[in-house]
Amino acid sequence: MSTCPCKSQKSYEECCKAFHTKQKLPQTPLELMRSRYSAYVLGLIDYIIETDTYSTQKDYTDIETFSKGVEWIGLEVVCSDEETVTFKAYYNIGDKTQILHEKSFFVKEEGIWKYDKGEMLSAKIERNIPCPCGSGKKFKKCCLR
Numbered sequence: 001m002s003t004c005p006c007k008s009q010k011s012y013e014e015c016c017k018a019f020h021t022k023q024k025l026p027q028t029p030l031e032l033m034r035s036r037y038s039a040y041v042l043g044l045i046d047y048i049i050e051t052d053t054y055s056t057q058k059d060y061t062d063i064e065t066f067s068k069g070v071e072w073i074g075l076e077v078v079c080s081d082e083e084t085v086t087f088k089a090y091y092n093i094g095d096k097t098q099i100l101h102e103k104s105f106f107v108k109e110e111g112i113w114k115y116d117k118g119e120m121l122s123a124k125i126e127r128n129i130p131c132p133c134g135s136g137k138k139f140k141k142c143c144l145r
Contacts, residue, residue, distance in 0.1 A: 003134075004016050004017075004034075004038060005037065005038040005041035005042065005072065005075075006034035006035065006037050006038045006075055007074055007075045007076075007132075007134065008034060012038070015034070015038075016034060016035045016038040016039075019031070019032075019035040019047075020035065020038070020039060020042075020044055020047050025112060025113070026051075026113050027113075028080075028113070029080060029081075029082070029083060029084065029085050029104070029106035029113055030077065030080040030085050031113075032051060032106060032113045032114070032115065033077075033080075033085040033087060033104055033106075033115075034075070034077075035047070035051075036048055036051055036115060037072075037075050037087075037089060039051075040067055040070075040072060040089075041072040043067055043068065045063060045064045045067060048063060051113075051114055051115055052114060052115050053107060053109065053114045053115065053116045053117075069093055069094075070091045070092070070093050071091060071092040071093075072089065072090075072091045073090040073091055073092060073097070073131070073132050073133050073143045074089075074090050074131070074132025074133050074134065074143075075087060075088070075089050075090075075132065076088040076089075076090075076132060083105060083106055083107070084103055084104060084105055084106065085103075085104050085106070086101075086102070086103045086104070086121070087101075087102060087104070088100070088101045088123070088132075089102075090125075090132040090143070092143065092145055095145055096145055097125060097143065097144050097145045098123075098125075099123040099124075099125050100120075100123065101120070101121040101122065101123040102118040102119065102120055102121060103118065103119040103121060104117075104118045104119075105117050105118065105119070125139070125144065126139070127139055127140035127144060128140065131143050131144075
């Protein structure tokens with residue numbers, strides 16, 4: 001068993017896999033956000049589309065292209081409440097490390113949580129934080145490019 005990409009400290013089988021295989025529905029925005037992050041890591045674009053309120057209106061070609069060119073490093077949940085989750089997702093693209101710092105908004109549609117929209121927040125990479133990959137090293141000595 002491998003650790004879940006969402007950094008929950010659970011195995012993938014005990015965490016996001018049940019959502020990805022439709023055996024279980026996320027019960028909170030935090031569960032949905034974590035499962036969507038894991039879907040990005042694993043390239044499960046269909047899951048990302050299905051869990052988005054605008055799935056019939058968007059062109060997901062850009063998301064699929066972006067997802068294939070990214071090495072996801074880690075996820076840090078900053079805070080969450082009944083309808084929002086603020087997080088930082090770290091990734092490498094090409095020879096550069098990037099951070100996606102977002103406040104995500106979620107809504108329930110017919111009893112199912114879905115991602116509605118995101119508000120981008122300032123994203124400064126802190127070099128001396130513990131590496132988001134979980135190695136125990138400082139970010140600047142591990143995954144930072």
